Amino acid sequence: MNTATIIVPSRLDLLAQCSLFHNIAPTILTAVAQTSIQRRYARGNYIFHQSDRANAYYVLLEGNVRMTQLTPEGDQVIVHFFTPGQGVGIIAALGSFNYPLSAEAIDDCLVMVWNRALMMQLMEKYPRLAINAATMLAIRFKDMQDRFRELATERVERRIARTLLRLAKQVGEKNKEGILINMPLSRRDLAEMAGTTLYTVSRTLSQWEKKGLVKTGREQVIICSPHDLVTVAEDLPPSK
Amino acid sequence: MNTATIIVPSRLDLLAQCSLFHNIAPTILTAVAQTSIQRRYARGNYIFHQSDRANAYYVLLEGNVRMTQLTPEGDQVIVHFFTPGQGVGIIAALGSFNYPLSAEAIDDCLVMVWNRALMMQLMEKYPRLAINAATMLAIRFKDMQDRFRELATERVERRIARTLLRLAKQVGEKNKEGILINMPLSRRDLAEMAGTTLYTVSRTLSQWEKKGLVKTGREQVIICSPHDLVTVAEDLPPSK
DNA sequence: AGCCGTCTTTGCGCTGGCACAAAGACAGAT
DNA sequence: ATCTGTCTTTGTGCCAGCGCAAAGACGGCT
Incomplete structure (x- = not known):
């Protein structure tokens, strides 16, 4: 699984469209991409499980991912869907806690994976990455806030x-x-x-x-x- | 109001305790602090109002702030409380939209203010700032997610x-x-x-x-x- | 002191939507 | 083809909690 990754140009284009890589110079993008690993998940498999230690950072290239959370009482709640181009697991990776929910591939998925510590280094080196991550988070946060209010009222x-x-x-x-x-x-x-x-x-x-x-x-x-x-x-x- | 700000040492200590400034070298911290403006808000006043254009970034030094959101139907929902040391308005400032909610001083408050564009520059220059902002966001996001699930179940x-x-x-x-x-x-x-x-x-x-x-x-x-x-x-x- | 506005309590009726049950429908496996 | 498991529909009973109303309590203001 941990095979080295060959980045073909078309894939770089794909990456450049991800929110995480907005406004990143192509040369930097290449460098960053080369530090990642690619993985495939078949439909129904889990990218990570709730309460696993959060030590990786994923970007979804192909397929859809469903985030679900299991309550202590056993009720399941679906929290979010990810579509290609979005970053999965950012929150837990940044906050460095355990994943509060599970990520399930509902199609066959292709993801790029970075080790948490590595992504931190990259962010230190390329601030734009950190800013983009924060921006994505901000947008999702607002979304969640809206849903909360909706649910309440x-x-x-x-x-x-x-x-x-x-x-x-x-x-x-x-x-x-x-x-x-x-x-x-x-x-x-x-x-x-x-x-x-x-x-x-x-x-x-x-x-x-x-x-x-x-x-x-x-x-x-x-x-x-x-x-x-x-x-x-x-x-x-x-x-x- | 837009008076230049004098940072007294004790205040620097205060700043260093803010999540936003974790792991920031004191010299950098001083530089960053000097680009800010301080403002006071009396109890009951608003730091910003829902749907104002988000062009500032606040860090709360003293006092408490209540974030409220008004629904189209007129119901109010309280979304969050801020206590000293926390960053207010990050989300909107990062996402560069209008504030989705209002920030009301429920005590007399002292805040530091950065212009949005300026804070962006600072983050480009000092990646740690961006990482910290993202981390704070991640934590708040998780919190909101929990509340959402709670409300649902x-x-x-x-x-x-x-x-x-x-x-x-x-x-x-x-x-x-x-x-x-x-x-x-x-x-x-x-x-x-x-x-x-x-x-x-x-x-x-x-x-x-x-x-x-x-x-x-x-x-x-x-x-x-x-x-x-x-x-x-x-x-x-x-x-x- | 007296007035006024806001905050709080409590009673009461009503209903949205939850819980359970039972039956039908469809997909995949063997 | 049959079986099995999951998904869906629909009926029925029921109650948590909402909405309104009315009255009391408290604090601030003049």
């Missing part, structure tokens, strides 16, 4: 709508029927993201399907009328 | 207990009666932090007071039996 239907819209933005794929959420997504997953139960999600989706807002299938949702869904998510629903 | 009583314990850790002051939450703290404040209503908070505190867990007053809470409160927050309550 909005009712379930609206939260589910927002969750769907957020997912659509992240992994939505337009086709003739509408926007397909392009990943296996069970009712339970949705429930855990929106902070409710799978029962309520199921009922809500059924209702929406009757109204033509969405089409649902096994582990699949297609948003047929994004506009109406936004209405549910934002405004007072237009009565009726 | 725990019942109200437990959330209130945790909120109190968190506050106790931040601004708790031991005295003969127990741990005093050393800041004006209304039922409504608590409710907004725990994600519930002031009614429920009031009832819950009354119950606890009957059991001798806490003593409450107008805008004041004293935790008499921290141990029992932890029990409420963590375990299944010991029946009865």
Whole structure:
């Protein structure tokens, strides 16, 4: 597994698009990339597990990753999805604690890996890296804050709508029927993201399907009328 | 207001204790400090308001700051408290958006201020600054994640207990009666932090007071039996 | 002292959405 | 084809906690 990594030019381009490497000179980027290791994870495998010691820093090149957290009582909560170009495990690696959650590959994934201490050195040497990491964090933090407030003040239907819209933005794929959420997504997953139960999600989706807002299938949702869904998510629903 | 700042040695010590300035050489620290401006805010004043353009970076030297967010519907949520030594407004300043929330001085406060662009330059020059900022963010992020999960999965009583314990850790002051939450703290404040209503908070505190867990007053809470409160927050309550 | 505004408590009715149960649907394995 | 496990739907009961209302308590101000 710990094979040396050959960086082909196309891959460098890919790296340059990652938020972590914004505004990094190509020569530096090459140097940084060469200190990394590449790894593949097959669908369903874990990149790391909750409460593992956080000593690596990942950048996702291909595939999608789902972050889940298990509560002491055994409830699972889905905290985040990562799409290519994003940094995984930054938080724990920076704070140098154990991973507070697990990272699961929901597709076949390709990641670049840096040792924690090494990444620290790199950041000391190339401040831009540290600034970019902080910026990515800042954005995710704001996102989390919004979700928190949402959970505290909005009712379930609206939260589910927002969750769907957020997912659509992240992994939505337009086709003739509408926007397909392009990943296996069970009712339970949705429930855990929106902070409710799978029962309520199921009922809500059924209702929406009757109204033509969405089409649902096994582990699949297609948003047929994004506009109406936004209405549910934002405004007072237009009565009726 | 924009008067040049004289850094007296004792203040430098204070700065060195801030998370942002961990592991920064004293000479650099002095240089960095000299680029800042100091400002005072009287109790009740705002350091910045939600949706102001984020162009400054604050470090809190004295006093406490409360971060609140107003939802479109007008509900207020309290997101965070800052105590001396912490950086305020980092997130927005890094992400370069508008402040997503308001920062209110709940005591008389003394802060150091850097212009956003200036702080960026400093971070480029002294990577440790950027790393520290990222680390602080990472810690706060984790905290927020925990609160999110808590809100999604725990019942109200437990959330209130945790909120109190968190506050106790931040601004708790031991005295003969127990741990005093050393800041004006209304039922409504608590409710907004725990994600519930002031009614429920009031009832819950009354119950606890009957059991001798806490003593409450107008805008004041004293935790008499921290141990029992932890029990409420963590375990299944010991029946009865 | 008296007034006023805010904070707090408590009662009461109501409902959103949770919990459990049971049945159907679909996918993958053998 | 059949079995098995997971995913989904839907019905039903029920209660935690919200929302309103009304009254008391406290602090600050003039």
